[in-house]
Amino acid sequence: MSLLARTRLPSPLLNATAHARLLGQQGRRGLASAAPDRRVKIVDVSPRDGLQNERGGMVATATKIELIRRLQDEAGVRCIEAGAFVSPKWVPQMGDTPDVLAGMPTRAGVTYPFLVPNAKGLETLLRLQGDMEAAGTAKKTDEIAIFTAASEGFCRANTNCSIDESLDRLAGVASKAAEAGLRVRGYVSVVAHCPYEGRVDPRRAADVSRKLLEMGCYEVSLGDTVGAASPSEMLAVLNECTRFARPEQLAAHCHDTMGSGLSNVLAMVKAGVRTVDSAVGGLGGCPYSPGATGNIDTESVVYALQREGYETGVDLEAAAKIGQWINEALGKANGSSAGRAILARLAMAQTKGKGEGNDQRESRL
């Protein structure tokens, strides 16, 4: 019997109580119980990609740390992109990353990649971790993420250099990181569409991805940065990449501007990708893409993957609560329609539960 057939999936016809209970059960089922080829790793990027473009004032460091804590302790996320050692002149919202690193709680089995654009970013991270170890505190992370782009226009706008210059810079960062015992994840932005150059040739995106793998990245995340790609466009990039990489060495990083984020994720997972980047509450945006909305939300990714018979190990109900909480903390509407629906069903189930309790009391009286 297939896992899909064995998995009880929430039906829209179930009442709210049953639906909420079922979602909870599914969310709590561990990754270990799933067949290896049905496991999908969620990289929740909300503390970095989700918050880096927040325009409504600096998000409090304590809020960022609480977001990381809740993602790991309550939602069971096993990979959390926690911050960025980039220039605060370019991305002020990430300026407190050293404080986030110092203050964040860590948990065994969870990885915390930090974005690093250049040698200076890596030196800062290594120095801070060295200071922590000297003070008797265990280091917080053993992973960084480096990033470049598939178009010259985006690369220059994002990192002030050409693609070749960025690759030169990143090769040095990757080799120093490896010497220091850090794993390196890679990103290629605008793999299908660029806000400056339009449609991007999938071979171009694949060529840059290959170079990141060759410099030692264990995985390359393919970014539909502006959220404009269709599934076939993302699959075209994936097909080019699988000429030299296994699908498991690639990740889906989809934004949802045009509403195709989830379709793109599902298409890539069905094609063999086993790592998906997402952000609770659909947090995020892209400063270089007018009207760009956030990352695809963790809640809809986890829900859709569950329905398709995949396991993420993420507690859906907890993710929905965290997505609601962080959006409220930012004074924003919850950007996850799946999250809103899950919370509405939970609220209805609770009300019904209370009502049933009252009815029983009344009937006993």
Ligand SMILES: CC(C)(COP(=O)([O-])OP(=O)([O-])OC[C@H]1O[C@@H](n2cnc3c(N)ncnc32)[C@H](O)[C@@H]1OP(=O)([O-])[O-])[C@@H](O)C(=O)NCCC(=O)NCCSC(=O)C[C@@](C)(O)CC(=O)[O-]
């Ligand atoms: C790459 C640079 C630094 C080049 O920026 P630059 O201005 O060319 O760099 P520079 O070397 O001339 O330095 C300028 C100033 O920045 C400082 N500086 C330089 N480096 C650092 C550093 N690491 N940490 C802290 N400070 C730094 C440096 O010390 C100097 O300070 P000053 O002397 O003027 O006081 C800059 O362009 C930058 O930080 N860019 C990052 C932009 C960014 O973070 N974008 C968002 C992340 S990428 C993304 O979101 C896409 C992704 C990953 O999610 C995937 C997807 O969706 O596609």
